[in-house]
Amino acid sequence: MTADLGGLRTLVRRAPHVLSLWRGSGRVVQSARRTDGTPATDLVLEVLDGLGDWRSVDQVARVLDTPRPAVEVLLTGLLALDLIEISASAPATDDQSRHAPALAVRAGEDAWRVWSPVARLFHLATRDVTFAGAARPGPATADTAAAVTPAPVASAPSPTLPDPGGAEVALPAPVLPGTLREALRLRRTHRQFAPGGVPLQDLATLLGVTFGVQAWARIRDHAPLPLKTSPSGGARHSLEAYVWARQVDDLAPGLYHYRPDRHVLSRLDGRHGPDAVTAWLPSQDGYQNAPVIVAMASVLARVSWRYRSARAYRVILIEAGHLAQTFCLCAAALDLAPFCTAALADSVIEQGLGLDGHAQPVCYVVGAGRPMGGPWRPHADRDAPSVETTLLGEALSRE
Template structure:
């Protein structure tokens, strides 16, 4: 029987052990680090005895035991097996994004959901270098941080006069577009305030059985509300340009660092010229402990990404209803943005960038409508 190393395979150190983790469907297995050398001998289909010739510094029994363990774990695959066929298909389909995306996707599949709500520890940040989290004690589990606040920061208290959001739903839904062209007209502060409170503010508070939680206008996994909103102001009436944190409990903008120019925004936005024309941007950041203190499975990082998408859609629809042109992008420079916001990029990290401005009446970046020639060049089925 000839064997080959799985193409979909990640190895790593975890809690002092060397782990071989094939995917999809393989078993993460702790082995001696020499297993990596054994795996290297199976780069292509080969009989175990033939592969052992290149491992002559290891005893035959050691090689045989390693091969058996690696085969049972799914790290070595038998020629002609269903597992080998699936491995080749997955590797081929995911090759553009491998190994990072494919490993994350499959390693977080099929988790034991009965274990999702085990209680765990909650880490707290250093007071002198990180924002203050308003902690709520749990009855039978760890405390969780309900809000992020910067108590010593200068702030702008936002108006609470609601803007008119009574635009028909159908009109808003079909009018929503991703905008790339904006005028130089400033966004009125009451409009920004309404957008922030509608998308990110608390709607009500609930008793989770452990502690109080709050709900927003968007769904959130377990109502953990692990996503914070940081606002970069470029062109809003009554607010100086700079980087701010939206304090949703106080309904205020907390100044983190003054000054923000269009060239810097373009650099932070991975060189995309259009983002320099927005009136403001909103960086969604994840407070990891707020989710992981309750949910220990790594699948819940997926949930945080989905939650960012939920907030992004609510942002886009609300901005449209307010007469703004919304935009969003996953293309941004993570580390420079985290540094600009004063985040450690460890327990508090950026996930998504939203933006808006006054939409241009004659957009140059708007895509043309598809024509007959367009459809002729398109594979429809």
């Protein structure tokens, strides 16, 4: 798109989320919506400094003591790089402070405006990863996703964590009743739970089916790769499950780490869940009585060892979604009431679990309890919604 300053009365101002960063030996200014910028010359910085509010091109020319045509060239260049933005129309009067002009907003801009610069930088930096020609890394796997740098096989991080040393609880083998169709039809998010604990058998099924290693793939002389019910980029399976068992029949309440290779719970000695669930899930109503809460935390090194592109971080978050869906479907199959939430107090959870949040950040929380009887009512303090099943929904109900 060719940048166009518009008419004589166009107003300009600095775009939000303009960054200054060092590239090589020089400093550049760059919009958070782009991957390119311009050298941060004194002139560019002076113009951007002075454009905190709407200004006419003539005002800019006066301040810079520079002929208007030259200023137009400069501003057109800054506009092309999204470093400034222009008003959609000129204000009715010259008094810009009282008549703020409408902004020419591009389609889809609103979301990025509120999420930027962080989300936009991450999104841009992880778009359009080049797959072709990426060197194969040490371990052989089934996919070629994301740019990679070879890494010595010997240094591959283990797919399992070291034993935390606490008492172990052997879990019964998973027993998953019902059909996929039924589970898909029944799955809903619940934020209230009937009194009573979750049977240990059900917890074992939830953990074993969702997080447990179903098989090991052995390829040539490489370290075995875990395979689970959910896919994982490069079979890295970086997400570990930490269980806050609050009310599980035949299981002492407390914090546990699920060992996906051996299907046991390791008690996290000396660590306790907080007094209230809201310490982990702030601003969330309804989970106070959740009998089971599971926090997923990614061992980043497992992924970064193989994938050197920042896109790999996207992959981890996507994988958390896969696992959460499997967890929720299993819970539905077990006639439990599942939930998933992104509204979590990351650092509080990491501290509580004794995790180094930089090496193993928490990214998602799921949980389950016993369902309340009656029609689905996602919020205890609100009326039950009227739910109208579509033709597609009815198809799932048919035998």
